[in-house]
Amino acid sequence: MTFTRSVEKHLADILLAVRPTAPRETGLQETLGTVLAEEVTSPVALPPFANSAMDGYAVRARDVAEVPVRLPVTGDVAAGEAGRPVVAPGTAMRIMTGAPLPEGADAVIPVEWTDGGTEQVEIGRSAPEGNAIRQAGEDVRAGDVVLREGTLIGPAQLGILAGVGRAHALVRPRPRVVVISTGAELAEPGTPLAPGQIWESNSYALAAAVRQAGGEGYRAGITADDAGSFLDQLNAHLPGVDAVITSGGVSMGAYEPVKEAFGGLDTFRFERVAMQPGMPQGFGLVGENQVPVFALPGNPVSSFVSFVLFVAPALRKMRGLTPESPPAVRAVTGVPLRSPAGRRSYLRAVLTGESVTPVSRQGSHQLAALASANALIVVNEDVTAVPEGTEVEVIPL
Numbered sequence: 001m002t003f004t005r006s007v008e009k010h011l012a013d014i015l016l017a018v019r020p021t022a023p024r025e026t027g028l029q030e031t032l033g034t035v036l037a038e039e040v041t042s043p044v045a046l047p048p049f050a051n052s053a054m055d056g057y058a059v060r061a062r063d064v065a066e067v068p069v070r071l072p073v074t075g076d077v078a079a080g081e082a083g084r085p086v087v088a089p090g091t092a093m094r095i096m097t098g099a100p101l102p103e104g105a106d107a108v109i110p111v112e113w114t115d116g117g118t119e120q121v122e123i124g125r126s127a128p129e130g131n132a133i134r135q136a137g138e139d140v141r142a143g144d145v146v147l148r149e150g151t152l153i154g155p156a157q158l159g160i161l162a163g164v165g166r167a168h169a170l171v172r173p174r175p176r177v178v179v180i181s182t183g184a185e186l187a188e189p190g191t192p193l194a195p196g197q198i199w200e201s202n203s204y205a206l207a208a209a210v211r212q213a214g215g216e217g218y219r220a221g222i223t224a225d226d227a228g229s230f231l232d233q234l235n236a237h238l239p240g241v242d243a244v245i246t247s248g249g250v251s252m253g254a255y256e257p258v259k260e261a262f263g264g265l266d267t268f269r270f271e272r273v274a275m276q277p278g279m280p281q282g283f284g285l286v287g288e289n290q291v292p293v294f295a296l297p298g299n300p301v302s303s304f305v306s307f308v309l310f311v312a313p314a315l316r317k318m319r320g321l322t323p324e325s326p327p328a329v330r331a332v333t334g335v336p337l338r339s340p341a342g343r344r345s346y347l348r349a350v351l352t353g354e355s356v357t358p359v360s361r362q363g364s365h366q367l368a369a370l371a372s373a374n375a376l377i378v379v380n381e382d383v384t385a386v387p388e389g390t391e392v393e394v395i396p397l
């Protein structure tokens with residue numbers, strides 16, 4: 001069998017063609033999972049003012065040098081206090097965590113070290129200057145960079161955006177990806193199967209994979225096996241998306257709508273990639289906006305593995321991240337492995353700690369077997385047999 005591309009070459013072609021999404025000013029909550037397209041600095045110091053780290057009493061440290069000592073309590077300072085209260089020598093103020101440190105005070109005595117008095121307080125332990133005080137600028141100085149361009153926004157990064165007062169940030173939005181399934185045999189889950197039909201699963205799995213990979217994945221539904229209906233469906237979605245995934249219609253049959261639709265474009269290529277599953281692949285740029293289209297094979301396991309190897313790294317690049325291949329680990333195979341000559345195998349497998357075992361059903365149509373796996377064992381194209389006990393490369397799913 002002849003192949004027109006290695007896995008690496010096909011991925012390299014794809015990565016060369018896809019571009020990061022254009023930066024957009026985005027509301028804070030929607031930035032989760034996006035990548036910053038600006039450097040974020042803090043307009044103020046954080047904390048902006050010296051404040052108490054504990055509930056207790058603001059004092060002058062020298063007034064509590066000798067203990068036990070009893071001090072008059074001249075008032076309370078709560079968090080949010082806008083005035084500038086003063087702790088006079090020989091007095092104390094009750095203070096809450098986060099409340100601004102009153103003038104004159106240079107230490108906070110935790111309430112646990114006192115009798116908790118409100119008129120007077122008996123303090124049983126002394127404390128050095130600065131005790132339980134959070135100084136202004138201890139976290140961030142005014143003008144400091146808190147997040148660099150290219151940072152992936154997770155919960156903590158979203159938190160510091162809010163913490164420096166941002167209601168918006170300039171980010172690369174999640175790539176919007178529509179998934180179109182072709183096949184006259186496909187029926188919607190939830191509807192009865194007519195003779196010759198199967199329930200459509202690829203677009204569900206692929207749209208979910210897009211969402212898990214940080215994109216906005218959605219289904220266009222099922223298209224019949226003719227190039228005209230497929231192109232109508234595609235053209236309806238092209239203006240609103242950053243990429244398209246199609247499933248099916250790329251091999252050697254009499255009805256291959258995707259191949260037929262794109263076969264004549266010089267911006268589109270169909271390849272026989274030296275891999276198993278997922279050999280027939282198409283990729284190209286389509287339409288006025290040259291939208292990347294991933295034409296994946298229809299077999300459910302093949303389309304899923306194709307997503308992991310080709311679409312996921314491309315989505316990383318589109319999000320503004322480094323487009324690395326799926327991270328791999330090493331594990332020892334519990335059984336001998338076989339692999340077709342010339343094709344790199346991605347065997348569905350169960351990885352448990354340092355050992356890995358392929359699941360028993362390895363057909364490209366055996367989706368239940370894929371669903372029972374948590375990893376892919378990679379067997380290179382120049383290897384046809386791997387003895388039991390050999391260390392192999394494994395891609396956790």
Ligand SMILES: Nc1nc2c(c(=O)[nH]1)N[C@H]1C(S)=C(S)[C@@H](COP(=O)(O)OP(=O)(O)OC[C@H]3O[C@@H](n4cnc5c(N)ncnc54)[C@H](O)[C@@H]3O)O[C@H]1N2
Nearest residue numbers: 181183200201202203248249250251252279297298299302
């Ligand atoms: N003569 C040859 N036949 C085939 C070759 C080949 O080289 N020569 N390649 C085989 C390989 S490998 C694959 S993979 C498939 C790829 O076929 P297509 O991409 O054209 O996909 P279809 O023919 O439409 O479907 C294949 C298979 O998958 C099922 N399917 C398709 N879409 C869905 C879906 N959305 N949900 C669930 N199942 C789906 C479909 O019913 C078929 O059984 O071609 C081989 N043939």
Ligand code: MOO
Nearest residue numbers: 277278279302364
């Ligand atoms: O290479 Mo096809 O992708 O499974 O069996």
